Each structure stands twice: as structure tokens, then as C-alpha cells.
Amino acid sequence: MKAAVFRGPGVIEIDDIPVPDIGAGDVLIKVRAASVCGTDLRIMKHGHFRLPEGQQRVLGHEVAGEVVDVGAEVVGFSLGDRVSVVPNVGCGKCSMCARGLNQLCPDYEAFGITMNGGFAEYMRVPAHAIERGNLMVVPDALTFEEAAILEPMACCLHGQRKVDVQPDDVVVILGAGPIGCFHTLLAKQQGVRTVIVSNTRQPRLDIARRLGADITVNGQQDLYAEVQRATDGQGADVVITCVSNPNVIAGATDLIGRLGRINVFSGLGDQARPAIDVNSLHYREQTITGTTGASVRDYADVRQLAASPGVDLSPVITDRFALDDIEAAMLQSASGTGMKSVVLFG
Ligand SMILES: [Zn+2]
Ligand SMILES: [Zn+2]
Structure with a gap:
């Protein structure tokens, strides 16, 4: 599959990498929209403290797509579901996670940082992320690109x-x-x-x-x-x-x-x-x-709010790109001239 792979500060390359294998508790999504965030731009510039030097990574944590494969043990999701992800996955064991504050978990994992993210044709959502509520169905009222930008809205x-x-x-x-x-x-x-x-x-x-x-x-x-x-x-x-x-x-x-x-x-x-x-x-x-980030609960609530009648997110999405043009998408996002840049997939 085609993926934009971050190889170190300043270096992102379109590459052909294997479609992720999924385990019995995992879901595979075909990415339909992934928006560029300031965090992606900062990682591109300086790397990230959770991303060891030399570690390659598919960036992108504001992601929406379609379920195209489900492991045998997955409950609650099926083929064709329109979904989006809450990027920060808490450990599920610490005192912050116990209070539902997954964004403050010291041992969090995150799509696009510690796990491969959405600037690729497919993305694996692992079992523990599904168990902790980090995969959600997108309301019919929202397009994929609108669902992608739910993440910054939740924050x-x-x-x-x-x-x-x-x-x-x-x-x-x-x-x-x-x-x-x-x-x-x-x-x-x-x-x-x-x-x-x-x-x-x-x-x-x-x-x-x-x-x-x-x-x-x-x-x-x-x-x-x-x-x-x-x-x-x-x-x-x-x-x-x-x-x-x-x-x-x-x-x-x-x-x-x-x-x-x-x-x-x-x-x-x-x-x-x-x-x-x-x-x-x-x-x-x-x-x-x-405040930093958003909890699963914030995300769930903003998803409902965004889908309510009279809410129009479209003015915030100004620039659309193909995955091949990821660098242009990032430059546009950094330029401060538009609003959100979104990478769209067919
Ligand atoms: Zn973001
Ligand atoms: Zn935790």
C-alpha cells in the first residue's frame, strides 16, 4: 500500500509498504481522510520524544475511514462501518486512565506517533485501542473529512x-x-x-x-x-x-x-x-x-455535537490533497494562509 513514511526530521517519503496484518481483536480501516495537525508539523521539524531516532513512522492522527477487515474476536464493528479514531490510547491501568483521562496517561500510545497513523491507504486499529473506546462510528451527518477533524475539535x-x-x-x-x-x-x-x-x-x-x-x-x-x-x-x-x-x-x-x-x-x-x-x-x-489533548469522552461528545443540525464544519476545511502531495499539504498547513489541510483517499 501507499504510505507517507516519516524517516527523521525533515524527511517524509511516499513509499510502498505492506498492508498491516490484523490479529483476532484488531480492525483494519481503509483511510478516507486524514487531516494535517500542528503536531505532524512539529514532528516533521523536530521529531518526537516518543519516537526514537531512526524509527520510521506513518504520521497522521486525525483519521477517518471505512472498516475493511475485522478480526474474529472483534465485537461492535463490521465491514463497511464508517469510523474515526481517538488518537491517544491510554494504558488502561494508571490512575489517570482509571479516571477516564487517557490524554494524561504517562504511558499512552498514539496513532501517528508510537503507532502507524493515517497518512497511508490502510491503518490497523489494535485490539487494546478498540477495547478502550478509541474507535468510533461516524454519524451519517458527517463526511469523512469532517470526521477527521473531530480530533482537534475534541481537544x-x-x-x-x-x-x-x-x-x-x-x-x-x-x-x-x-x-x-x-x-x-x-x-x-x-x-x-x-x-x-x-x-x-x-x-x-x-x-x-x-x-x-x-x-x-x-x-x-x-x-x-x-x-x-x-x-x-x-x-x-x-x-x-x-x-x-x-x-x-x-x-x-x-x-x-x-x-x-x-x-x-x-x-x-x-x-x-x-x-x-x-x-x-x-x-x-x-x-x-x-489543557492538552482530549479524552475519549470529549471526543464522543464532540462527535454528537458536530453532527447536530445547523453545525457546519466546512469553513474550517480549506485545502485538499492527494497522499502523493503530503509535503505540499504540510507546507500549506504551516503557511497559515488556509485552515485545515486534509489528505483525501479515493
Ligand atoms: Zn491533531
Ligand atoms: Zn494510563
């Missing part, structure tokens, strides 16, 4: 849960890339009346508007002043940071009011130490949180 839902987003909150989303746009869509779907989105690129803000943003703020405008205006000088209730910039994260405390909550959604380089105004946290009883 966004996880982030919003951490700051307990409520309908009468004023929510500020810093950044209008795919992640900022998913946050916008989810906040609006959860009934938030005022969503403010900031970004330096106007085309991205235009897409955020299509997804429901009430107020957009571009690089020429004063974000602080806009937030003050929208909140009668009280400050926002929630800020979600979706840009990897320490100054933006440090500035988030200025945007929230009393009891305001911040979710640091985007990670930073290892050396970054943003200067957080702890007095603002102290005297105004504010909360700063962080």
Missing part, C-alpha cells in the same frame, strides 16, 4: 470544559487559526452570546465570523479596548489562548475581569516562561488553566 471542547464556559460569558479567543475557529464554533454551539476573536490576518477572522464570532479584532485594532467596550469595562469572563506566543499568554490576565478564567490551550517552546501577573489572579480571584 477544544476539553479546553472549554476546563474553564466551564457558560452562555452568559463573554469569551475571548486569541487566534483564529483552525483551533481558534473550532473554539468559536463550539462556544457558539454551547450558547455563548458574545464571542470575541482576535487575529492579525483578516481572512482568518472572516472565517471565524462565518463560524459565529460576534466581534472580530484585527492587528490594527486595540484588543484591550474592544474587550472593555464589549463588557462595559468589566473585562471578559473567559480567555482561550490559541497562539504560541508567551506575550499573548502573559497579556491574557489584562483581558479578564473578576473571577475570569484563562485556558492556555496552545503550548510554547520548552524555554518559554511567560510573565504572569499573579496579583491580578490574587486580587480578582482569577483562574489560569491549561
